[in-house]
Every structure is written in C-alpha cells, then in structure tokens.
Amino acid sequence: MESTTSATRPDKKLVSRRGFSRFLLGFSFISTVAGAIIPILGYLLPPPSANAGNGGRVLVGTTKDIPIGQGKVVPVAGKPVMVINSNDGVHAFSAICTHLGCICMYDPVRKMIICPCHDGQFNPVTGVVVSGPPPKPLASIAVSVDGDNIFIGEA
C-alpha cells in the first residue's frame, strides 16, 4: 500500500471502490424508498374534514320545538348537540357521552341527561356527572335565545 494518497495522508482511511459503490447504491435505494413512502404516508393522513363548520351562530330550533322541560339532540356542523330548555333557561352541551362516545338523550321524567349505553347520568343545567361511569362532564356549548329562536355558537 504505497500509493501517493496513503503516503501523503496516512491518517486517512482509504475507501475501497466496492465500498464506495455500495454506499452509492445504498444511498440511492434508501432515497428512492423514502421518496415513495413519504407521499404515501402523507396521503394516508386524513385531511381536515370539509364538514367542520365555519363558526357563527346556527339556528337549531325555536322554543316552540323545545318547550320548557324538554330536551332535543340537534346536529350542528355534523356533531350532535343536546339542547335543553329548563326553568333556568336554555342550555346546550355536546351530546357525545364522555365515557365511550354514545349519544345521550334527555329524560324529562327524571330531569336528567342520560346515556343509554352504560347508564351515565348528567345534570341538565351544568352538565356534570351525577352517576355512572362517565369520567368527565359533558362539554358546555354556547347557546342563545333571540325571540323564539334558539341559536348554537357564538355570534
């Protein structure tokens, strides 16, 4: 091994022709695979739904549809919302049970929001858990009454 390179730069390790070719081959292979995988992974990620709503107020009904003492589940931007007209005024919550995602309903006899799946019960005014397995209260949603009309969402 008396080549000029090793004589002038003895500390440099020589890269063999085979080793260099292998490096190039490996580099090309990995970049090709990455070039194919990245668009595929990007494609698999679900894009934001076009159904997400655009803010603003949504008319969901009137106080005639939901008289005092009654509650109703209405769709808002594709999501179920529980609207309850009680003596304390109109309240709205996400109707999705915080336990395992079933849709809750209002029981006017027990005056309770109940989940039919595992008998979770929520307070119809505050949304907090009264009994059953749900770990968290129902998320409160802004609601307003304008005349007879009930609106969901911030103005």
Next chain:
Amino acid sequence: MDRTNPEKPSGLFNGIVDWMDERFQVRTLVQSALHVKIPRKAKTFYLGGITMFLFMVQVVTGSLLALYYQPTPDRAYDSVMFIMSNVNFGWLIRSIHSWGANLMIVSVVLHLLRVFFQGVYKRPRELTWVAGMFLLIVTLVFGFTGYLLPWDQRAYWATTVGTEIAGAMPFVGEFALNFLRSGPDITASTLSRFFGMHTLWLPMTLAAMLLVHLVLFHQQGIADPTKPVSRAKPDASATPEPEGKLLPFFPHYLLSEAIAWYVILGILIILASLWPVGLEAKANALQTPAHVKPEWYFLFLYQLLKFVPRVAGVLAPIVAIPLLVLLPFFDRNPELKPRKRLFAVIIGLLTVAGIIGLTIWGQFS
C-alpha cells in the same frame, strides 16, 4: 447467497436466512428462481418486466385511491375532486395511476409486438403466448372499467359509447349491454359493477394469469430469437448451449431490468408532475359533450366504426382477438428470422400500420 462467501460474514440477515433455510429451504427456492442462465442473444427490451412493474404501481396507487373514492353517482365525482384538491399528494397518486395505466398499455402492446416479430411465441412457448394474450385483454378491460370511475362527462359518455358497441354485437348484443351496464342504462348499479370489476375481479384475475405466465416463462427460460426450436428434437437439453453463449439471469439480467424499472418510475413521476390528470364537468346524462372520444388505445376502433357498418366494426375485434390468441397453433412455420416468415411479418406490419393510422386519424378527426 453463497454461505462460503468470505465477503458476507454471518450477520443478522444471514442468520434470518439460515433460520428460514432450515425450515423452508429458501436458498434452494431462490437458487432455482434466480440462478438460471439466459441466452446472450436474447433481446427482451425488458418490456414484460416493465409491464409487471407498472402493474405493481397500479396496485399500490389504486389501493390508495380506493381509500377515499366513493363509488356512487352522488359522491364519485366529489370524492375524486376531494382526492385531487384536499388529500396530501392526492393529485400525484391519481396522476400516477392514470399515466401508469397508459404506460402499461404501451408496454404490454410493445411486449406483444416484440414477441410476435421475434417469432418466439412458437413452439414450445404457445401457452405462454396464450396467457400473455389474456393478460393484454384483462389490461384493456382494466382501462375500460377504470375510465368510468371519476364520473365526469368524459367518463360517462365514453362508457355510454363503449357499452353501445358491445350492444351492437349480433345475437348477444342486448344481453352484453345489459350485463355490462347492469341494466339498460348507466346508473348507480353500473358504477358499482365497474368499481367491483376494476378493484376486485380484474386485479385477482390479472395476478393469477400473471403467475401462470411467469411460471411458464421460468420453466422454459428466455427465448433465443436466433435459434428456432426444431420439432424433431423437442428435448432442448439434449444439446446444451456452450457457457460462452449464456448469461446469468441474476445479477446481470435482473440488474438491467431494475434499471429499466427505475427509468420507467422516473418517466412516470415526470409525466404525472408535468401533466397531472384533470377532471371534466360532472357527468350529465342529458347532455352529450361536443367531441366524445374514447381513450387513445380504443381510438382505432372508434375510427373504424365511423366508416364501416356497425356490425363489421364490432365483429372485427371479436374475430381478430381469438385469431391472435390462437396464433401459435396455426402459424406452424418453425422459422424465427423475419425474412423466412415474410407472410406473418407483412400481415403483422400491415396490422400495426393500420392501427396506428386509424389511431392518428381518430385523434385528428
């Protein structure tokens, strides 16, 4: 693959291969699949392998498209639009699928022409040719069924005309039209049917036929287009080729094939990026667009139908396809060199010239 090779010390990979080999004799399997010799004079232009590669690209991109595509008349167009404009790289995946389909038709036809003009469909490779012809037909049906899925004006009206052609067949026309459309008109049922054909039936059929084609090909090896196989001596192994006239399939041939695939992948990405596939207005059953034309690979038939009686234009492929499928059984001239099989070569050239001529005419008419 060689255990005694000092270049490859025992590593994780070799350990796994050893483990597999002990149980399934994988080394023998790979040995018999790869370590074969091919004639040095073989000229395949890698077209069969390229077609297979494009099929794999179609399987990958098609499976991805199926994740967002919704096969109903209400949703099909919007879901394709959603793929194109909302899904990450959706435009790229769909464009590659569309260009891949076109390139696959090109390569499968060139593969057929290569085999025809080299005369290597002849004994003993008759069945490989028959399996290959079925692969060509399945590929064309793939193109036809995939065309409807975007549910735009082009899709709808090309399918209307295409299924009408099937409906013009004597005796079985009405049945064929009803069968293809799943009723007398193009409706939601037609779309379901084409979607199911395109994504389930045809891929399974093509994969099975491809397996047959490859096994037959592997059993006989690549043909030497300079050496006719004599009927008198069916046993080719009786006179083995001298080593100098042979080339190892692995790595020599496979490396060239891999390079060809790489080039095709590059071409595909360039085509899809520079000319991404579009979408016309949503299908409207009450309004035919001004110039409705089929995909370019059916243009010759479209043009032919303009000036021959409808029955003749419909019967031409029905007669031509079986003739082509059975070609090795009635072309019994054992010669391979073009000047020794002038009749076949001239008929072939005239057919190719006719199809190209009609295609160009159809394009500019």
